[in-house]
Amino acid sequence: MEFTALLLLLLAEHGLAQTTTATGSPASTATISPFSTQGVNTTATGSPATATAFPPSTTVSGSAISNPTAFTSAITVNVADLWDLFVGPVSTAAINTTVSPTPIPTNELIPPPGLYYSSFPSGQQIPLIAKNESWKFPAGFWWGLASAAYQVEGAAKDEGRGPSIWDVLLHRVTGYSVANQTGDIANNQYYLYKQDIARIAALGVKTYSFSISWSRVMPFGNGPVNELALAHYDDVINTCIEYGVEPSVTLYHWDLPLNLQNQYGGWLSSNIVDDFAAYAQVVFSRYGNKVPRWFTVNEPIVFCENYPLPDNYFTNTSIPKKQQPFFCGHHVLLAHAKAYHLARSLGINGTISFKTNGGYKIPLTNSSADALAVQRAWDFNEGWFANPTFINGDYPHYLKEYVSGLGLEFTDEEKASINGTADIFAHDAYTSQFYMAPDSGVDACVSNSSHPLYPSCANTTYTYSTADGGWNIGPAADPLSPWLHKATDWVVPFLHYIQDTWRPTGGIAITEFGFAEPFEVYKTVKADILFDPIRSSYYRDYMQAILMAISEGVNVVGTLAWSILDNLEWSSGYQDKFGIQYCNFTTQERAYKASFFEYVNAFKVYGTDEVVPHYVPS
Numbered sequence: 001m002e003f004t005a006l007l008l009l010l011l012a013e014h015g016l017a018q019t020t021t022a023t024g025s026p027a028s029t030a031t032i033s034p035f036s037t038q039g040v041n042t043t044a045t046g047s048p049a050t051a052t053a054f055p056p057s058t059t060v061s062g063s064a065i066s067n068p069t070a071f072t073s074a075i076t077v078n079v080a081d082l083w084d085l086f087v088g089p090v091s092t093a094a095i096n097t098t099v100s101p102t103p104i105p106t107n108e109l110i111p112p113p114g115l116y117y118s119s120f121p122s123g124q125q126i127p128l129i130a131k132n133e134s135w136k137f138p139a140g141f142w143w144g145l146a147s148a149a150y151q152v153e154g155a156a157k158d159e160g161r162g163p164s165i166w167d168v169l170l171h172r173v174t175g176y177s178v179a180n181q182t183g184d185i186a187n188n189q190y191y192l193y194k195q196d197i198a199r200i201a202a203l204g205v206k207t208y209s210f211s212i213s214w215s216r217v218m219p220f221g222n223g224p225v226n227e228l229a230l231a232h233y234d235d236v237i238n239t240c241i242e243y244g245v246e247p248s249v250t251l252y253h254w255d256l257p258l259n260l261q262n263q264y265g266g267w268l269s270s271n272i273v274d275d276f277a278a279y280a281q282v283v284f285s286r287y288g289n290k291v292p293r294w295f296t297v298n299e300p301i302v303f304c305e306n307y308p309l310p311d312n313y314f315t316n317t318s319i320p321k322k323q324q325p326f327f328c329g330h331h332v333l334l335a336h337a338k339a340y341h342l343a344r345s346l347g348i349n350g351t352i353s354f355k356t357n358g359g360y361k362i363p364l365t366n367s368s369a370d371a372l373a374v375q376r377a378w379d380f381n382e383g384w385f386a387n388p389t390f391i392n393g394d395y396p397h398y399l400k401e402y403v404s405g406l407g408l409e410f411t412d413e414e415k416a417s418i419n420g421t422a423d424i425f426a427h428d429a430y431t432s433q434f435y436m437a438p439d440s441g442v443d444a445c446v447s448n449s450s451h452p453l454y455p456s457c458a459n460t461t462y463t464y465s466t467a468d469g470g471w472n473i474g475p476a477a478d479p480l481s482p483w484l485h486k487a488t489d490w491v492v493p494f495l496h497y498i499q500d501t502w503r504p505t506g507g508i509a510i511t512e513f514g515f516a517e518p519f520e521v522y523k524t525v526k527a528d529i530l531f532d533p534i535r536s537s538y539y540r541d542y543m544q545a546i547l548m549a550i551s552e553g554v555n556v557v558g559t560l561a562w563s564i565l566d567n568l569e570w571s572s573g574y575q576d577k578f579g580i581q582y583c584n585f586t587t588q589e590r591a592y593k594a595s596f597f598e599y600v601n602a603f604k605v606y607g608t609d610e611v612v613p614h615y616v617p618s
C-alpha cells in the first residue's frame with residue numbers, strides 16, 4: 001500500500017518548526033474481514049501491509065513560495081525518516097530474535113523466610129497469624145501482573161515500529177528524564193516474552209496485563225497496518241494461553257504515535273477519536289475473543305496532565321497550556337466510547353473498560369472548607385472520567401463549571417454514547433492523600449485563573465495535620481516517586497466509596513497497585529535486592545484490605561500488581577523500581593523478589609480457586 005506522510009517545513013518567525021501531516025490511503029480497516037462472533041480468526045487481518053511496504057526513499061513534492069515567512073514545502077517521509085528527523089539513533093539489544101523459554105529452576109520457586117511483620121502464613125514460613133475465616137476471594141477472582149509496552153518491550157525501531165512521543169521525550173528533551181535513559185532496550189520483552197510468561201506461570205499467576213504499542217501496529221498512528229507487529233502480538237497472546245495465563249490487553253498506555261502529535265496535536269484534537277477507533281478496530285478484529293479483559297486507555301488523568309508537552313519539540317497548539325489537559329480528556333472520553341461501541345458491534349465478548357487512577361481523598365481537618373476541597377478533588381480526578389461513563393454521560397459538577405467555560409460540553413447524543421461504556425471500574429489505586437482548601441480559601445482560587453491550584457482549587461498533602469501529630473500517612477516510597485506512600489489503611493473506605501458513588505455493575509478491579517522500595521537502585525547485591533520488606537508489607541496489607549472490603553460486601557473482582565518486573569519508570573528511567581521481579585539491565589536476568597511470593601500467598605491462603613503453577617512444557 002502506498003502511504004506518505006507529508007513533512008511540512010514551516011519557516012516561522014522564531015525559527016524552524018517541523019510538522020508531519022499524514023495523508024495517503026484511508027486506514028486499512030475497511031478491508032478487515034468482518035468479525036466472527038464464533039471466535040477470532042487469528043489468520044484474517046487487514047491489509048497485507050508489511051514493514052517493507054513503507055517507501056524506502058524520500059521524495060520532495062512541495063513548491064517554494066516567494067514570501068519566505070510563508071514558505072512551505074512538503075516532503076514524503078517514511079518511518080525511518082521519522083526516526084532520523086525527530087528521534088535520532090537508538091540503542092539495540094544483543095538479543096534481537098524471539099527466545100524460546102527454558103524451565104524455571106525449582107529452587108527459584110522456594111519462598112523466602114518470614115519478614116519482621118506477620119506475613120501470610122504459607123510456604124516455609126512459621127505461621128505467625130491464623131487464617132481469618134471470614135475472608136475469601138470469590139471463585140473466578142482474577143489476579144495477575146501488569147506492564148506497558150514502552151516500559152518493557154525495547155526493540156524501539158524493530159519490525160517497523162514508528163516512533164511515539166516518548167521516544168522524543170526521552171531522546172531529545174534535555175532534562176526530561178532523571179538519568180537520560182530511554183526505552184530503546186528496556187527489558188527487551190519484545191524478544192524475551194516467552195520466558196517472562198513462563199516465569200509468572202511457574203508461580204501460578206492467572207493473568208498478564210500488557211499493552212499493545214499503537215505505533216508498532218500503525219507506525220504513523222493512522223494509515224497502513226504493520227503485519228509484523230500484529231503477528232508478534234498474536235504470539236504473545238497465544239503464549240499466554242499456552243501457559244494457562246489469561247491475556248489482558250490495554251490499547252493505549254501513553255505511547256502516542258509521534259505522527260499524530262505532529263499532525264494535529266494528538267489528544268488535543270478531535271481527530272484522534274476516529275484514528276483511535278480505527279486502531280482499536282484492527283486490534284479487536286485480530287485478537288477479539290481470545291482476550292477476556294480489554295482496557296482502552298490507561299490513566300487518562302496522567303497522560304492528559306502530561307500536556308502541555310515541552311515547547312519546541314512538537315507542533316505548537318493555540319490551546320492555552322492550563323486548558324490542554326481538559327481538551328485531551330474530552331477527546332479521550334469520546335474515543336473510549338467509540339471504541340467501546342465498536343467492540344460491542346464486532347461481537348467482542350470480553351469486558352471493556354478504561355483504567356483510571358487515584359486514591360482515597362481524606363479531608364485534612366473536619367472544616368467545611370476542607371470538605372469542599374475533597375469534593376472538588378473527586379470531581380477533578382476520578383469523577384472526570386468515571387461520572388461520564390458510570391453515572392450520566394456528563395462531567396461532575398465542579399469540573400463541569402470549569403470546562404463548560406472552555407466550550408467542552410457534550411451534546412445529548414454524545415452523553416448517551418458515553419454513559420454506560422465501562423463494564424468494570426478499573427482503578428490504578430496506589431496510595432491515598434489528605435486534601436484541604438488552598439491557603440487563600442477555595443473561592444479566591446476559583447475566581448483567579450493565576451492561582452497555582454486553579455482550576456481544581458484543592459490542595460493536598462501526605463502528612464497528618466500538626467494537631468494530629470504531623471506524621472506521614474505511611475512509609476514513603478523511593479524519592480523518585482514522591483507521590484507514593486503506603487496508605488493501605490485507607491483501601492477499605494476507598495473501595496466502599498467507589499462502589500457507593502459509581503455503582504459499577506461489573507464490580508471493581510484494582511488494575512495497578514505497587515510500591516517503589518526506597519533506594520533499591522543503590523543496592524548492589526542481588527540477594528539484598530530480592531528481600532523487599534516495605535513492598536512485601538504493602539502487598540500483604542493491601543490484599544488484607546481487599547479481603548476485608550469483600551467481607552463487607554464490596555464487589556472486588558480482580559487485582560493486577562504493578563509490575564511484572566523492574567522496568568522503565570518513564571522520566572525516572574530505570575532508577576525507580578516497581579518490579580516484583582528484579583531485572584539486571586546489563587544481562588537481562590530476571591529474579592523473583594520476596595514481594596512476589598507475598599502477593600501469590602494471598603491467593604494460596606484466601607483464594608477459592610486453587611493456585612496452579614504451570615511449568616514450561618518440555
Ligand SMILES: *[C@@H]1O[C@H](CO)[C@@H](O)[C@H](O)[C@H]1NC(C)=O
Pocket residue numbers: 037038039040289290292349350
Ligand atoms: C468468548 O469467546 C471465546 C471464543 O468463542 C470463548 O472461548 C470464551 O469463553 C468467551 N468468553 C466469554 C466471557 O464468554
Ligand SMILES: *[C@@H]1O[C@H](CO)[C@@H](O)[C@H](O)[C@H]1NC(C)=O
Pocket residue numbers: 036038039040041042043044
Ligand atoms: C478463519 O479464516 C479461515 C480462512 O479464511 C476460514 O476458513 C475460517 O472459517 C475462519 N474462521 C473463523 C472462526 O472465522
Ligand SMILES: *[C@@H]1O[C@H](CO)[C@@H](O)[C@H](O)[C@H]1NC(C)=O
Pocket residue numbers: 092094096
Ligand atoms: C541482530 O543482532 C545481530 C548481532 O548483534 C546483528 O548482526 C544484526 O544486524 C541484528 N539484526 C537486526 C535486525 O537488528
Ligand SMILES: *[C@@H]1O[C@H](CO)[C@@H](O)[C@H](O)[C@H]1NC(C)=O
Pocket residue numbers: 174175178179180
Ligand atoms: C543528561 O544529559 C544532559 C545533556 O546532555 C547532561 O547535561 C546531564 O548531565 C545528563 N544527566 C545525567 C544524569 O547523565
Ligand SMILES: *[C@@H]1O[C@H](CO)[C@@H](O)[C@H](O)[C@H]1NC(C)=O
Pocket residue numbers: 012014015016017311312316
Ligand atoms: C511555540 O510555543 C512556544 C510557547 O507557547 C513559543 O515559545 C514558541 O516560540 C512557539 N514556536 C513557534 C515556532 O511558534
Ligand SMILES: *[C@@H]1O[C@H](CO)[C@@H](O)[C@H](O)[C@H]1NC(C)=O
Pocket residue numbers: 366367368
Ligand atoms: C472538628 O473537630 C474538633 C475536634 O474534634 C471539634 O472540636 C469541632 O467541633 C469539629 N468541628 C466541626 C465543624 O465539626
Ligand SMILES: *[C@@H]1O[C@H](CO)[C@@H](O)[C@H](O)[C@H]1NC(C)=O
Pocket residue numbers: 390391392393416419420
Ligand atoms: C446512564 O446509565 C445508567 C445505567 O448505566 C442509567 O441508570 C442512567 O439513567 C443513565 N443516565 C442518563 C442521563 O442517560
Ligand SMILES: *[C@@H]1O[C@H](CO)[C@@H](O)[C@H](O)[C@H]1NC(C)=O
Pocket residue numbers: 437438439440452453459460461
Ligand atoms: C498547600 O499546602 C502546603 C502545605 O502542605 C502549603 O505549604 C502551601 O502553601 C499550600 N498551597 C496553597 C496554594 O495553598
Ligand SMILES: *[C@@H]1O[C@H](CO)[C@@H](O)[C@H](O)[C@H]1NC(C)=O
Pocket residue numbers: 444448449450451452
Ligand atoms: C491571583 O493569584 C496570583 C498567584 O497566586 C496572585 O499573585 C494574585 O494576587 C491573585 N489575584 C487576586 C485578585 O487575588
Ligand SMILES: *[C@@H]1O[C@H](CO)[C@@H](O)[C@H](O)[C@H]1NC(C)=O
Pocket residue numbers: 523524525526584585586587
Ligand atoms: C548485573 O549483571 C552485571 C554483569 O554480569 C554484574 O556485574 C552485576 O553485578 C549484576 N548486578 C547484580 C545486582 O547482580
Ligand SMILES: *[C@@H]1O[C@H](CO)[C@@H](O)[C@H](O)[C@H]1NC(C)=O
Pocket residue numbers: 132133134135547548549551
Ligand atoms: C477478620 O476479618 C474480619 C472481617 O473483615 C475483621 O473484622 C477482623 O478484624 C479480622 N480479624 C483479624 C484477626 O484480622
